[in-house]
Amino acid sequence: MATNVETLGSLELFKEMEYEALEDLAQIMQPLKVTEGEVLTLRGKQAQIFFIILSGNFMVSFSHDRALTLHNRGALMGLSTVITPFLYTGTVTALTDGEVLSMPGSTFWDFLQNNSALGDKILQKIKSMILERKNFFI
Amino acid sequence: MYGLEAISNHNGWAMAVVGISIVFSGLLVLSFAISQLHKFIDLWENRKAHLQNMKELLQTKVKEEKPDYNFSFSRDVEESVHLITKRMGEPFSLPRLIDISKKFGLATPHSTINELIKADLIIPDGKGYFYWNTKKTL
Amino acid sequence: MLDLLFQFLINTGYYLADYRQLIMLFFGCVFVYLGTAKKYEPLLLVPIGFGILIGNVPFFKGFGIGIYEDNSVLHYLYFGVTTGLYPSIVFLGLGAMTDFSSLLARPKLMLLGAAAQIGIFFTLLGALAAGFMPREAASIAIIGGADGPTSIFLTAKLAPELIGPIAIAAYSYMALIPIIQPPIMKLLTTRHERLIRMPEPRDVSKKELIIFPVVALLLCCFLAPTALPLLGMLFLGNLLKECSVTDRLAKTASTSLIDIATILLGVTVGASTQGDVFLTPKSVGIFCLGAFAFSIATASGIIFAKIMNFFIKEKINPLLGASGVSAVPGSAREVHLMGLKEDPTNFLLMHAMACNSSGVIGSAIGAGVLWSFMVK
Numbered sequence: 001m002a003t004n005v006e007t008l009g010s011l012e013l014f015k016e017m018e019y020e021a022l023e024d025l026a027q028i029m030q031p032l033k034v035t036e037g038e039v040l041t042l043r044g045k046q047a048q049i050f051f052i053i054l055s056g057n058f059m060v061s062f063s064h065d066r067a068l069t070l071h072n073r074g075a076l077m078g079l080s081t082v083i084t085p086f087l088y089t090g091t092v093t094a095l096t097d098g099e100v101l102s103m104p105g106s107t108f109w110d111f112l113q114n115n116s117a118l119g120d121k122i123l124q125k126i127k128s129m130i131l132e133r134k135n136f137f138i
Numbered sequence: 139m140y141g142l143e144a145i146s147n148h149n150g151w152a153m154a155v156v157g158i159s160i161v162f163s164g165l166l167v168l169s170f171a172i173s174q175l176h177k178f179i180d181l182w183e184n185r186k187a188h189l190q191n192m193k194e195l196l197q198t199k200v201k202e203e204k205p206d207y208n209f210s211f212s213r214d215v216e217e218s219v220h221l222i223t224k225r226m227g228e229p230f231s232l233p234r235l236i237d238i239s240k241k242f243g244l245a246t247p248h249s250t251i252n253e254l255i256k257a258d259l260i261i262p263d264g265k266g267y268f269y270w271n272t273k274k275t276l
Numbered sequence: 277m278l279d280l281l282f283q284f285l286i287n288t289g290y291y292l293a294d295y296r297q298l299i300m301l302f303f304g305c306v307f308v309y310l311g312t313a314k315k316y317e318p319l320l321l322v323p324i325g326f327g328i329l330i331g332n333v334p335f336f337k338g339f340g341i342g343i344y345e346d347n348s349v350l351h352y353l354y355f356g357v358t359t360g361l362y363p364s365i366v367f368l369g370l371g372a373m374t375d376f377s378s379l380l381a382r383p384k385l386m387l388l389g390a391a392a393q394i395g396i397f398f399t400l401l402g403a404l405a406a407g408f409m410p411r412e413a414a415s416i417a418i419i420g421g422a423d424g425p426t427s428i429f430l431t432a433k434l435a436p437e438l439i440g441p442i443a444i445a446a447y448s449y450m451a452l453i454p455i456i457q458p459p460i461m462k463l464l465t466t467r468h469e470r471l472i473r474m475p476e477p478r479d480v481s482k483k484e485l486i487i488f489p490v491v492a493l494l495l496c497c498f499l500a501p502t503a504l505p506l507l508g509m510l511f512l513g514n515l516l517k518e519c520s521v522t523d524r525l526a527k528t529a530s531t532s533l534i535d536i537a538t539i540l541l542g543v544t545v546g547a548s549t550q551g552d553v554f555l556t557p558k559s560v561g562i563f564c565l566g567a568f569a570f571s572i573a574t575a576s577g578i579i580f581a582k583i584m585n586f587f588i589k590e591k592i593n594p595l596l597g598a599s600g601v602s603a604v605p606g607s608a609r610e611v612h613l614m615g616l617k618e619d620p621t622n623f624l625l626m627h628a629m630a631c632n633s634s635g636v637i638g639s640a641i642g643a644g645v646l647w648s649f650m651v652k
Contacts, residue, residue, distance in 0.1 A: 020520075035249045057252045065231030066266025069255055082623075084616045093233075095252035112625060113605045116378035117480055120626035122477060127621050140407045148413075150404040154397040157645045162390045164499045165634060169386035171491055172379075172484075179483050261597050 007031075008101075011052060013125055021084040021118060025111065029101045040092040040100070041078050047088045049102050050078035056098015060133075068133065069095065076129055080082040081105035083130065163201035166191065215250060218242070220270055223260075232260075292334035296551025304328030304546065310451065317451035317606070320424065323539050325445055327546020343547045345437050350526025356546045357439060358432050362541040363425030364509045370425075370604070370636065371489070371513025372526045380484050382479030384588070385596065385627060386592060389634025391580030392600030393642045395573025396422030400646070408558075411435050414646040416562055419446045420452075420569030421639030424600035428545065428642040434650050440549035441559040445566035446448040447545075453606040456567070456597050457574050460615050464578045465594045470618045472593040474627045482518070489515040496641055502651075503644025510636065571602045577631070599628035602635035 005022045008029065010016050014022060031054065034040065040051055043062065053075045060077060061067040067090075069075065077092045082105070112119035139147060222238050223230050232251070239247040254260045261271050285291060307325025311318040330350070335341045343350040356362040379386060399420045403413035415431040415438055427446040431439050449456060489511035497504050516526040523547045577597030585591045608628035615624040 036246060057256075059232060059236075059248075061233040062266060064266070065234050067232040067268075068262065068266065069252070070231070071256070083620045084613060091233075093236075093248065095248040107415060109609075111289075113608070113629060114373060116375040116626045116629050117381060117477065118276075120378065120623075123623040123626070127623060130621050132364055144407060145401050145404045148404050148410045150401050150410075150413075153410075153646075154401055157392055157397045157400070157642065157649070158646050161393045161638055161641050162387075162616050164496055165386050165390035165638055167499075168492055168495050168637070169383035169634075171382040171495060172386075172488060175380070175484050175487060175491065176478075176481065179481060179487070183483075248350050263540065 002067050007054065013052065013074060013122060016121060017118060021115060024038065028107045028111065029103045032100050033097075034072070034094040034100060035097050036134035037093055038094045040094065041088045041090065043088050043091045045088050047083075047086045048105050050076060050081040050108065051092070051100040052076055056100070056102060057095040058098070059093050059095050061093065062090045070071050076110060078094060079126060079130055079133075081108065081125070084125060090108040215244070216254065218244070219251065219254060220259075223270045228269040229263045229265075230269065232268050235260075235268070288356060289334040292336065293528060294334065296555045297332040298335055298551075299555060300328055300332040300549060300551045307546075316454075317447070319538060320414050320447045320542060321451055323542025324444065324546040327543035328544065328549055329546075331547030331550050341388065343544065343552075344550075350544065350547055351506070353540055354548065356537070356540055357428060357544050357548070357572070358436055360429045360432050360494055360505055362537045362544075363429040364505050365537035366425040366534055366541065367506050367507040367640075368513040369377065369529050369531075369537065371510040371515075372517045372530035373534075374514055374517075374604070374633050375509075376488055376514065376633055377480040378626045379479055379633050380480045380488060382474075382627065382630055384584075384592070385630040386634040387584065388577050388581055388592070388597045388600040388631045389602075389636075389638045390600070391597060392573045392602075392631075392635050393579035393638040394576035394580075395571075395601070396639070396642045396646070398576075400571045402568055406561055406565065406585070408561070411650050412438060412504050414650055415442055416565050418442075418639070418643050418646060419562075419566040421635075421642055422446070422450060422570060422572045422573060422603040423636060423639040424450060424609070425541070426506060426602070426639050426643045427451045428541065430647060433647055434532065437553075437561065438558075441562045442566075443545040444477055444549055444554075445542060445563050447542075448563075449566050449570045450603045450606060451608075453570075453603055454610055456482060456570050457607060457610050458614060460571060460574045461578065461595055461598050461611070464575060464582075467618060469582070469594050470615060471622065472591050473619075473622055474593055474596075474624065475525065475590060476552075477626070482520075485518040486515065489518070490622035492637065496637065500641050500644035502518075502647040505639045506640040506643065507637065510640065560633045568603070574598045577601065593622075593624060593627070596631050599631040600638070602632065602639040604632045604636060605629065607635075608632045 005026045008022050008026055021056060034056060053070060053132045055071055055073065058077060060070065078088065080088050092124050156200060164190060222235060222242065226235065236247045236251055244250055251260065258274055259271050260268050262268050304325045307321045307328060310316045311321030311325060326603060327422040331343055340348045342348055345351055363451050377388040396417045400413050400417035403416040408416060411434040415435040418427045418430045419442060424443065424446045428439060428443050431442045494509050513529050516522045516529060577600035578594050581592050581594040581597035593615065595611045595614055599607045601607050609623060612625040615622045
């Protein structure tokens with residue numbers, strides 16, 4: 001089931017998108033309910049899906065037992081879907097029940113290629129998130 | 139006929155030079171034209187652009203409200219988790235804290251620890267580890 | 277009864293099989309394998325591979341079965357290749373799928389698309405030197421544009437007997453871009469250059485996106501009217517997409533229509549590569565020149581970017597020159613991945629797509645120019 005356009009438009013990542021582009025994106029993003037303790041990504045595995053938080057709280061654990069927590073709506077998880085070598089660098093665990101939007105990486109690539117300028121804006125925002133978490137990628 | 143003789147005989151050098159020049163000049167002219175295109179459009183739409191700017195200035199920003207957390211767990215749970223963190227030493231690993239809390243019989247370790255984070259009792263050190271905020275109590 | 281059975285048996289493929297057909301059947305299977313198991317450009321390799329299988333099943337000539345026989349179904353379908361119909365429809369769909377905003381935001385990158393077309397003209401010289409006639413040499417040279425439909429279009433006009441090997445060479449090398457381009461990119465750039473970050477492009481208005489296809493069509497086709505069938509369709513598709521009032525047409529062009537043309541183009545091109553026509557020394561020469569063309573195109577784009585950096589303040593990442601070939605979106609993706617390897621936060625994809633799309637325009641102009649040189 002596709003997600004709804006208003007939900008997408010309310011996220012920081014997609015704030016500047018036009019309605020038509022949001023509609024296209026809404027078709028390919030799937031809402032997913034998660035329960036406390038559920039694992040969304042496993043460190044070291046192929047990064048094929050990335051997630052955007054709609055509600056709930058999440059922990060991303062990295063190597064050497066390091067972790068960070070994400071509590072805000074619109075935060076991204078599974079950023080390794082767009083970074084070589086496309087292997088998850090962290091394990092994402094839901095700290096509470098919540099909801100996320102999921103999108104397969106290959107579909108995201110197709111979307112970026114067909115929407116150059118918009119895709120560039122989205123990637124710039126992703127880049128700033130990656131820079132914040134840079135220390136954890138080693 | 140082969141080699142340079144064949145190229146000369148078939149007018150190859152001229153075709154190559156003229157061909158490259160035509161392709162280059164065509165794309166050069168096109169790139170110049172499109173580099174000026176937005177300026178012409180801006181000139182044409184000057185009045186409309188100013189009106190749009192005025193509208194944007196008058197729009198008020200909606201502030202995001204920070205949610206008020208209402209914690210439902212008892213003081214005993216807080217003390218239990220604090221004891222675990224003391225045993226682990228500081229700074230401690232959050233994933234390990236969750237594992238150990240689970241082993242100690244804490245019913246919902248993920249959401250419990252999330253609430254401690256939200257209450258600023260467990261705070262990140264910015265390097266992937268956490269410590270107990272001794273300055274704060276519930 | 278035995279006579280009848282014997283008559284039947286001598287008309288079967290088992291009896292009529294030739295070693296060249298068996299070799300081509302093997303190649304067909306390889307293409308299908310590469311497309312399905314390895315996922316190398318499956319939308320191209322699967323129909324082409326299967327077309328090779330169809331075209332090389334032995335049959336008794338004169339029954340109106342083969343692609344070169346009048347009144348055969350395959351022959352009618354092949355009409356779209358020989359007339360340039362399918363490539364034009366593919367370009368219509370391509371235009372309807374292409375977002376030129378990154379190109380409009382940084383028009384300088386268009387020059388990298390132009391530079392990559394140098395590969396076409398170097399290959400022209402190479403093909404002439406190898407003993408090919410001018411029309412054949414021009415058809416081979418266009419492989420350097422890295423554009424399958426353009427290659428087929430020009431070859432259909434100039435040297436239709438070479439459509440099979442040229443199309444196979446063009447599409448094979450497009451599918452092998454992840455193997456061909458990276459070593460050249462690494463060889464011609466330093467680590468410092470690969471780390472160059474591109475500045476954020478400016479916002480492009482909807483009006484610009486709408487006006488661009490009209491302006492581009494007029495400017496390019498006034499210069500090279502012979503590029504009209506391709507560029508006309510490309511910019512029409514793009515206008516359908518951008519003008520927002522023909523969404524239904526744009527959707528059809530970018531989905532069903534281009535898919536139909538791609539299937540028929542692939543199958544018939546594959547079927548045209550019959551063993552006795554394809555397995556000749558000329559085909560080997562075409563394949564070698566094709567590899568040369570791709571390599572020169574990649575290298576010339578990169579070298580031109582490095583030369584440009586001497587004259588401009590805001591440096592261009594030279595890797596973008598490699599995406600000036602018109603293999604959309606394969607070469608853009610390879611450039612992006614190469615950039616990520618050096619710096620995981622250096623996203624070059626959008627800029628590479630700009631060069632890619634200018635490469636499409638450049639290769640179509642190049643094809644038009646070559647066609648006009650050969651018209652007598």
